[in-house]
Amino acid sequence: MSKKNNSSGAVKFLIYILIFLILILSFAFLFIIPQITKYKNAKATYVMDSKKYTVLLEDEKELSKKLSLIKEENKKIIETFSQEFSKEKFTTHAKKYFDEVKLTKLDSDTHSQALKTYKFSANLKAQNPKKFYNFVKDLENYKGVVKINFPITILSKNNHLEIKFHLSAYSMNSK
Numbered sequence: 001m002s003k004k005n006n007s008s009g010a011v012k013f014l015i016y017i018l019i020f021l022i023l024i025l026s027f028a029f030l031f032i033i034p035q036i037t038k039y040k041n042a043k044a045t046y047v048m049d050s051k052k053y054t055v056l057l058e059d060e061k062e063l064s065k066k067l068s069l070i071k072e073e074n075k076k077i078i079e080t081f082s083q084e085f086s087k088e089k090f091t092t093h094a095k096k097y098f099d100e101v102k103l104t105k106l107d108s109d110t111h112s113q114a115l116k117t118y119k120f121s122a123n124l125k126a127q128n129p130k131k132f133y134n135f136v137k138d139l140e141n142y143k144g145v146v147k148i149n150f151p152i153t154i155l156s157k158n159n160h161l162e163i164k165f166h167l168s169a170y171s172m173n174s175k
Helices: 002-075 075-082 087-092 131-140
Strands: 100-105 117-124 145-157 160-171
Touching: 002 075, 087 100, 087 117, 117 131, 131 145, 131 160
Parallel strands: none
Antiparallel strands: 100 117, 117 160, 145 160
């Protein structure tokens, strides 16, 4: 009887081991393998995003170099726009060429996000038209951006010329 009992105990033991293995494998298939799949997907996404980030970082460095080069090439223009327009400084500059200078501010100043625009009406008196042309040519050397708008009216009165025009002055908005 002990042999029979012993063999039935071994069979029971094998059945328990088989049930235990089935539970372990089902646990692996139900919980661990889906997590491995999620991990592989997350890792693939990370690698793809990492490659995109590297490409974007290289593009940013290249664009930064190009921007620095453009800023260096246009340094004088940027500095000119950086100068805040001063009516008094412009009047002083214009008095080098004209006997009388009168600037009247127009109400239509505009300020965009990057640029301030000032508009003036100019009334000038000069002895000859050459002074006006010299003044226009010397605006290239003025420490600000000034645009003379058409029409330009030149009238001769009492041995002098009266010159009238509108001008716009520009500077960077310091926001």
